[in-house]
Amino acid sequence: MSIIFDHVTHKYSPGTTMEKTALNDVNLVINDGEFIGLIGHTGSGKSTLIQHMNGLLLPTSGTVYVDGEDISEKDYSKKMLRSKVGLVFQYPEHQLFEPTVVKDVQFGPRNLGLKPLEIEYRSFEALKNVGIGDDLFDASPFELSGGQKRRVAIAGVLAMKPKVLILDEPTAGLDPAGRDEILGLISDIHKKTGITVILVSHSMEDVANYVDRIIVMNAASVVLEGPPKAVFTYAKELEGIGLSVPQVTQITRDLANKGFEISPDCITLEEAGEELLRVYRQRKGIPG
Amino acid sequence: MIRTKELAFDYIRRDEEGNVESVTRALDDININVKQGDFVAILGANGSGKSTLAKHLNAILMPTEGEVWVNGIKTTDEDNLLEIRKNAGMVFQNPDNQIILTVVEEDVGFGPENLGVPTKEIWERVEKVLKSVGMLEFRKDSPNKLSGGQKQRVAIAGIMAMKPKCIILDEPTAMLDPVGRKEVIATARELNKKEGVTVILITHYMEEVTGADVVFVMDSGKVVMTGTPRQIFSRVDQLKQFRLDVPQVTALAHDLRKKGVPLPEGILTPEEFEEAFTRACDARGGAI
Ligand SMILES: Nc1ncnc2c1ncn2[C@@H]1O[C@H](COP(=O)(O)OP(=O)(O)OP(=O)(O)O)[C@@H](O)[C@H]1O
Ligand SMILES: Nc1ncnc2c1ncn2[C@@H]1O[C@H](COP(=O)(O)OP(=O)(O)O)[C@@H](O)[C@H]1O
Ligand SMILES: [Mg+2]
Ligand SMILES: [Mg+2]
Numbered sequence: 001m002s003i004i005f006d007h008v009t010h011k012y013s014p015g016t017t018m019e020k021t022a023l024n025d026v027n028l029v030i031n032d033g034e035f036i037g038l039i040g041h042t043g044s045g046k047s048t049l050i051q052h053m054n055g056l057l058l059p060t061s062g063t064v065y066v067d068g069e070d071i072s073e074k075d076y077s078k079k080m081l082r083s084k085v086g087l088v089f090q091y092p093e094h095q096l097f098e099p100t101v102v103k104d105v106q107f108g109p110r111n112l113g114l115k116p117l118e119i120e121y122r123s124f125e126a127l128k129n130v131g132i133g134d135d136l137f138d139a140s141p142f143e144l145s146g147g148q149k150r151r152v153a154i155a156g157v158l159a160m161k162p163k164v165l166i167l168d169e170p171t172a173g174l175d176p177a178g179r180d181e182i183l184g185l186i187s188d189i190h191k192k193t194g195i196t197v198i199l200v201s202h203s204m205e206d207v208a209n210y211v212d213r214i215i216v217m218n219a220a221s222v223v224l225e226g227p228p229k230a231v232f233t234y235a236k237e238l239e240g241i242g243l244s245v246p247q248v249t250q251i252t253r254d255l256a257n258k259g260f261e262i263s264p265d266c267i268t269l270e271e272a273g274e275e276l277l278r279v280y281r282q283r284k285g286i287p288g
Numbered sequence: 289m290i291r292t293k294e295l296a297f298d299y300i301r302r303d304e305e306g307n308v309e310s311v312t313r314a315l316d317d318i319n320i321n322v323k324q325g326d327f328v329a330i331l332g333a334n335g336s337g338k339s340t341l342a343k344h345l346n347a348i349l350m351p352t353e354g355e356v357w358v359n360g361i362k363t364t365d366e367d368n369l370l371e372i373r374k375n376a377g378m379v380f381q382n383p384d385n386q387i388i389l390t391v392v393e394e395d396v397g398f399g400p401e402n403l404g405v406p407t408k409e410i411w412e413r414v415e416k417v418l419k420s421v422g423m424l425e426f427r428k429d430s431p432n433k434l435s436g437g438q439k440q441r442v443a444i445a446g447i448m449a450m451k452p453k454c455i456i457l458d459e460p461t462a463m464l465d466p467v468g469r470k471e472v473i474a475t476a477r478e479l480n481k482k483e484g485v486t487v488i489l490i491t492h493y494m495e496e497v498t499g500a501d502v503v504f505v506m507d508s509g510k511v512v513m514t515g516t517p518r519q520i521f522s523r524v525d526q527l528k529q530f531r532l533d534v535p536q537v538t539a540l541a542h543d544l545r546k547k548g549v550p551l552p553e554g555i556l557t558p559e560e561f562e563e564a565f566t567r568a569c570d571a572r573g574g575a576i
Contacts, residue, residue, distance in 0.1 A: 006332040024320045041465040042436030089464075092384065144303065146381065146459070147334025171380065172462045175492055177531035202465050205536055242435065244466035245496070247536040251558050255565065269536060276532070276565065280549050283569045 001067050001084060001163045002197060003030040003053055008062035010048055022048040024220040025062070035190050037207035037228070038200045040217030041242025046200050047090055049217065050166050053198070054085035064137070083112055086162030088154050090169050090200075096141035096154045101132065105140055105154060108160040126155035129185055131178065146173045148216050155180065158189075164196040165189070171206060179203075183210055205246045208232065208267040216243070248272035255279075289454060289486050290345060290376075294354035296509075297340055314340040316509035318354070320500075324483045326451065327477065329497035329517075332506030333531035338490045340455050341506070345488065346376035364552040374403065377447030381459040383439035392434075392442055393418065394426040399450040412416055417448040420483070423477050426517075437468020441475050448479065454486040455479070461493060468555040469493065495535040496519070505530055522554035537561045 010023040022045045038042040040046050053066050055071050071081060071249040085186035086108075089095045098171040105123040111134045114122070120281050127137065129235060137142065140154055150173055157165065167186065174272040183199075187210050190197045195251040201207050207214060207228060214231040216224035218241040224231055232238075232245045235253065245253075249267050252275060262279050281287070297315040302308055314337045322328050330338050343349040344356050347511045348364040359375045364459070376400075380386060389395040397414045418424040421441040431439055440460050447455055458475060461469040473489075473496050480487045489497065497503055503520045505513035507530045513520055520527070521534045524542050534542070541555040541564070550571070551564050 014494040016311070042463070042468055139301075143299065146341065146462075149415070151334075169463070171490065172458060173334075175336075175531045176494065176533035178334055181491075202463075202469075204466065239467065242437075242465040242467040247558055248540055250536065251540070251561055254558065254562050260564070260569075269539055269543070272540055273547075276540070276544055277547055277549065280544070280565075280569055 002065075003164070003196075004028070004065040005049075005052070006063045006065065008064060009044075010052065010057060011060045014060055021220055023052075023059075026220075026222055028215065028222060030196060032196060032198055033194045035210065035212045036093070036196075037211035037214045038217065039202070039204070039207060039214060039243055044217040044242075045220045046217055047168055050087065050168060050200060053079070053166060054087050055081045058088070073147045081158060084162055085164040085166065086157040086163075088157045088167045088170055090172075095156065096149060099140060099145070100138045101127070101141055101152050102137045105155045105159050108156055112160065113114070114213050114274050120160070122156070122159040125146060126159040127152070127283060130155045131181055134181065147175060147178055148232060150174060151178070151182070162195065164198070166198045166200075168200045169202060170199070170202065171201065179185045179206065180249065199213075204232070206246055208246045216241075218242075228267055232264055232267050289324040289326070289356045289359060289385055290320070290488075291422075292318050292320050292354065292513040294319060294353050295341075295356055296353040297337075297344065297349060298352045299340075310370055313403040314509055315344070315351075318509075318511055320504060320511060320514075322454045322486060322488070324486055325346050325480070326501045327480045327487045327499065328489070329489065329500040329503045330490045330506060330571075331492075331494070331497065331503060331520075331530075331532055334532075336506040338362075338506055340509075342378065342458050342488065345454070345456055346378055347372045364513045370403075373476070375452050376454045376456060377450055377452040378458060379440065379447055380457045381442050381462045383436045383443065383463055386443040386446075387431040387439055390430055391427075391429055392423065392429050392501060395431060395442060396445045396449050399407065399446055403450060413449045413451070418442075419478060420448065421445045422471075424499060435468055436464045436469040440464065440468070440472045444472070444475055444479070448483075448485070452485065454488065456490075459492065460489075460498065469496070473499075494533055497538075498535060503534065517556055520556040521556060 005026050005028040008023055012020040013020055039048050058072050084085045095103050098107055105126055106119050109119045109122050132151050149223045214228055232249050246267055248269055250271050252262055252266040253264045256262050260279055263275050264273050295315055295318040299312040299314055300308055301310045330336050348365055358372050361368045361372055363372055387395050393414050397410045400410045400413055418427055423441050423445055461472050476487050477499055479485045498517045500517055503517055504511050521538050524534050537558050538555055541551045542562055546550045550568050555561050
């Protein structure tokens with residue numbers, strides 16, 4: 001599915017003293033099958049932006065088109081939209097409300113009107129994929145640790161098999177192995193099914209490792225977009241708006257500035273490792 | 289300052305009739321000793337027991353077995369509950385749930401007011417703590433205008449205003465952008481250095497604990513590793529078993545070292561790396 005933002009502005013409490021412009025004239029094209037990373041400081045408008053993609057919020061002015069259709073049209077089916085555009089919220093505790101973990105994950109598929117066996121199968125598969133063991137299936141979602149709650153919330157959306165998967169800071173609060181597992185899982189799903197994925201993240205390392213294109217927001221506007229390598233060349237600018245570059249990018253850039261003949265735009269651990277090894281061997285006259 | 293002896297804790301789940309349905313042993317034989325003025329970090333997988341341990345340090349939870357002393361007082365000593373709560377303040381993950389009042393300085397003064405501190409002294413404390421977290425200029429502002437990192441600093445100020453001997457930060461940076469994260473960690477270190485407050489920091493970001501005096505690693509309710517950050521992060525393979533990782537720069541050094549570049553284990557910061565790498569390249573003699 002493609003998503004287009006055409007001069008979209010969103011105001012919370014418009015016309016009151018509390019009025020707050022959270023999106024200001026945003027223009028954006030997200031193509032079918034892209035893996036997008038959305039970054040920006042807290043309060044820059046990321047959550048507001050993505051809630052326009054499944055119709056939870058509508059523009060105050062401007063238009064959001066999903067597959068060519070204006071989602072603000074009166075007869076546009078929000079229910080259909082939400083079954084196709086799955087959103088994992090930033091605060092998983094807001095998404096969990098059924099008495100047990102399994103029932104919670106089944107909520108979405110049940111709403112799609114699927115057969116009981118299919119519902120059961122999808123929920124077990126999704127829970128297995130996010131690393132929740134069957135010992136927790138009948139636990140109350142409220143008794144889970146923070147990271148466990150987040151996994152269950154992700155499973156709930158995966159079980160709907162959406163065409164567009166939006167994850168609002170899905171790895172916040174996950175342990176490092178869990179971070180890699182969830183992102184690896186999302187990346188696998190993206191590769192296998194070709195669905196569009198939009199990942200909101202504060203981890204520059206994660207964004208560098210997984211996404212095809214980065215969209216940078218600052219103060220209600222989109223200020224920069226492009227492939228990770230291109231975006232992370234703007235280290236100073238990114239820091240000025242609350243962001244940063246991966247640690248390895250900082251290191252290769254610093255060393256390049258100190259006169260090492262090293263490519264300054266390494267953004268992953270592997271790239272930086274290879275580049276530094278090459279430089280070291282060259283200095284020492286060791287054949288690579 | 290903080291001492292636990294054979295501490296164990298069970299979460300007990302009961303059905304409607306009150307019969308025990310299941311028991312989760314969240315803490316198991318914990319024996320730790322934290323000195324006044326230490327900066328302590330706790331790492332561990334999701335569900336390993338970090339938050340449960342933290343909740344024992346200010347008597348939100350009471351041991352199922354064993355004992356906890358905070359500043360010489362046993363937490364089960366009910367007559368001293370207020371004293372214990374005052375001595376150990378907690379800051380949590382979500383910056384939006386911790387600020388109650390609509391003006392920053394009033395929110396920070398809320399805690400001491402509840403403790404019955406005289407008005408004049410409340411205002412002195414408010415001014416001092418806002419200054420020490422670098423938020424004095426926002427004292428008259430509404431908290432919802434602040435960035436996530438600023439909100440967390442206000443939350444820390446609110447705790448500091450109660451003059452605790454110890455402050456416990458349970459994933460205070462999980463929801464923050466990179467600059468907000470740095471602000472909060474720098475604030476915690478500053479309070480630790482300048483005011484001698486004992487800090488207990490729980491986090492899933494490995495690079496945030498490189499400045500700690502001691503790191504505890506938890507797994508399945510037990511403390512399984514104890515050491516300085518350099519000692520802990522030198523044991524990359526062991527950490528991975530506990531679902532943890534090392535900072536990206538440490539991993540980079542570790543990988544290069546395995547490929548023959550003479551870098552020390554346990555490099556913790558980009559600066560250290562750049563220095564060590566430069567030295568390795570400049571050292572006399574070719575191959576090793
Ligand atoms: N209120 C509760 N009732 C029952 N079990 C609980 C409750 N809170 C936590 N647990 C269980 O206790 C164990 C430890 O949980 P705890 O919240 O201390 O983990 P944690 O290390 O803080 O994890 P995270 O990194 O995800 O925050 C887990 O198995 C969890 O499912
Ligand atoms: N429900 C709401 N009501 C009023 N203001 C809001 C609401 N949600 C967000 N805002 C404001 O809109 C701006 C953008 O917020 P948000 O989209 O949540 O940013 P991000 O996800 O990038 O942190 C912020 O100034 C925030 O305070
Ligand atoms: Mg958000
Ligand atoms: Mg926790």
